[in-house]
Amino acid sequence: EMMGTDLFVYHGFTEFYHEGKWVMATPAFNKELCLKHKVAPLEFNGREDSIFQPYNLEKRKFMEYVTYHGSFSDIPVARIVKAWEEAYGADRVKLWIGAFEQSGGKSTREFFNEEPLES
Secondary structure, three states: OOOOOOOOOOOOOEEEEEOOEEEEEOOOOOHHHHHHOOOOOOOOOOOOOEOOOOEOOOOOEOOOOOOOOOOOOOOOHHHHHHHHHHHHOHHHHHHHHHHHHHOOOOOOOOHHHOOOOOO
16 A cells, blocks of 8 residues: 555665675565565575565465666665656655655564555
């Protein structure tokens, strides 16, 4: 509801260089949070990509990377905000930025205590 869509524009992951190659990793959910959202915890061995799994434990679509935007040495804030405005609308993005600035950069939500949305 907050985003007005189920599309999460510019969801990111981390890339690091290890043993001669780039590895992608999503350091987002701990085991408890994965199980709460009915997804298997990601396996991570440090040598192979470990990004969000496409299906949950019930074999239902969970996540899909729709667009790969490239790799960046720093967060491309201006590009992200522009893409958000195109996807979600400038007014909605302005509200998000205002709420973030008003909070002093602190989250007003307790993500770990929220109930997952049922699809």
